[in-house]
Amino acid sequence: MRLSRYFLPTLKEAPSDAQIVSHQLMLRAGMIKQEAAGIYAWLPLGLRVLKKVEQIVREEMNRAGAVELLMPTIQLADLWRESGRYEAYGDEMLRIVDRHKRDLLYGPTAEEVVTDIFRAYVKSYKDLPLNLYNIQWKFRDERRPRFGVMRGREFLMKDAYSFDLDEASARKAYNRMFVAYLNVFARMGLKAVPMRADTGPIGGDLSHEFIILADTGESQVFCHKDLVEMGAPGPDVDWYGDLQPLVDQRTALYAATEEMHDEAAFAAVPADKQLSARGIEVGHIFYFGEKYSKPMKANVAGPDGKDVAVHMGSYGVGVSRLLGAIIEASHDEGGIIWPDAVAPFDVGVLNLRVGDEACDAACDKVVAALEAAGLEVLYDDTDNRPGGKFATADLIGLPHQLIIGPKALAEGNVELKHRATGERSVTSLDAAIAQLTGKAAA
């Protein structure tokens, strides 16, 4: 992508109402623009990262056996009256009346809708287990939206819903999501700790939040230090085998959000392993049994032919919020440091003298070679000064930056910079291409 044909409206300074660094950097990097309180447009650079995060979540959900569908943003109030949540949900629900005076709402979550889909089609235990998920915009009318996409009103959520014949299978479904979540966040370069959590308006008796530690976190959390560095199991998991040991390994150590915090239990953690910090919630999983299936009559015929209400769980990932969380966890004074897996472009090519025949030709060659190798390249072909190009590439967090200027190029060289470490090396153009594409130089 040529920057001269792209739309990357970076800002020198963030608006003063942006309080936390991720919000400031997303505005400065031209990723988002506020449209109303808690409602953002995703500018091209922000959308690219959002799509990468979304795709990682999708791939890990698919791997764990969940099946993707897409529920509409607008829901019928009547479904929420069936579950008893319509009145209970309160002011955070955006209530809407259509031209025919029918009560609608902008979905803040989708337990009711997915339960209605399930009961319309699934009649037998033979079709279980089933896990249906979608990645869709939600709306929660927060009283005080803030922190940019971290606490917005319109936000992108991955929400999965599991359906099982009994509690034992439902716990296996819960474990599959527990393990999948570990992989999701690890792939994005995040250290997410699962913590016992309150179930809130979703309900149920078993729940974990997945928490990133960051000074700007919205809530206080308490955990055993070893959980932070424990890592993820990775993709080679037997998803329909016994995942309990992987879950137990983590839940055996103390970890709880403030609402669930137990001083006495925490005191039993060795003093040098006690960690109390601020945390950002990036995922939340729930097992709630028959809470929705009973009132909404989501029954299947069991092996004995008798109808039973299915046991359900729900599993959320804050997809748009994750961009803020990743930036909180990975930035420096120069700007964002994207983990490779979610970077908007893999490589930035900075032409330090646009119009110079040799520089232009070298840039064209390298861009073509990198793109042919499947890399995504942002080519700064603008007539900005070198200092501005360096600053922009760092601000927007391009992991690898290939700097091409007339002086070095006269000797056949270019400069390669690694954003995360700041390391710079001077090499031949071909060696740089080879290094970036992972192939030996010709």
Added chain:
Amino acid sequence: MRLSRYFLPTLKEAPSDAQIVSHQLMLRAGMIKQEAAGIYAWLPLGLRVLKKVEQIVREEMNRAGAVELLMPTIQLADLWRESGRYEAYGDEMLRIVDRHKRDLLYGPTAEEVVTDIFRAYVKSYKDLPLNLYNIQWKFRDERRPRFGVMRGREFLMKDAYSFDLDEASARKAYNRMFVAYLNVFARMGLKAVPMRADTGPIGGDLSHEFIILADTGESQVFCHKDLVEMGAPGPDVDWYGDLQPLVDQRTALYAATEEMHDEAAFAAVPADKQLSARGIEVGHIFYFGEKYSKPMKANVAGPDGKDVAVHMGSYGVGVSRLLGAIIEASHDEGGIIWPDAVAPFDVGVLNLRVGDEACDAACDKVVAALEAAGLEVLYDDTDNRPGGKFATADLIGLPHQLIIGPKALAEGNVELKHRATGERSVTSLDAAIAQLTGKAAA
């Protein structure tokens, strides 16, 4: 994907309120479920096709130089007051009041929002031409939603917006979209005819609808027959060169929707070339100059340093509606016939005797080989009868079906069926794999 782990709730019969064949088939094929009048959930099979259609639109927009962003679904009423459309838009606009009594709406289109984004950042003619697009859910509160996704209330639209310094460049931007649209629809196997159209509530003085001919079309259209078979220019177009000849070649022949129909001009078309038919609108493009930029003060400094209001156009594709249009254009009594480019899966593998060792092994082998070659495979590993498996594969429109049963397999053979032509051939397993992957048999 194993069908036993998928969620494909097909129906024997369509509900009686589904009036047109695409609506009936989408319901029967388990692609959509109605959630409220004109509001649908996209079940897994439907979502797969929706994503393919969306991706084709995205690729062709990118090719033509448009830049993707994402605007929120919820918009501020104040922006529409600026353009003067808030009152004018009428009952189709879904108006919403939030908890702080602020007037919001669910965007039916986004001229105001994108103009606001533009004016916030773009100040100079040097940053033009610019074309920003997004693929986002829209809501129009139709008085009488019907025909399934063809006239829904919540629908997925690609909407692009061009910004240029003057009318001459704006017409070039219009031509780029005109040509891109020809390519978009051709890639989906559709014969779309551009027709002079009324501009309606978007405004402006130049507009074309892209129309698919189908008996169930919502409106009467009139055109020169040659336009139907004229085809698309394809991707190798010089997008910033002179596209006028490509456009003129089409606009020189008569083509108009009912609102713009000119009996006298139509009578001048040779009698054997006069075509009057029903049509389905799948795209609509507009040039409207300064209609939004003037009241909203979207100005840039021109080469002479003076501020001028930009000239704009907007360009819509009904992404979700296209699924209905494609089915209207491509089906038979057995069900849907997906064009390869938008099929939910490339190949269906039908195991006629699940549990039979040889059949299971052959199926496992072929599924692995096809997936390794990058094909998307739906493997019917259920214990349904062969007749049911054939009917489902045809109903959901899988382009290639590989039928593996014990009798033929005992002789080393499988059957390969082509959905569109109905052709069947018996070959060895390896030859079938080779044929489907386009590689020579080992």
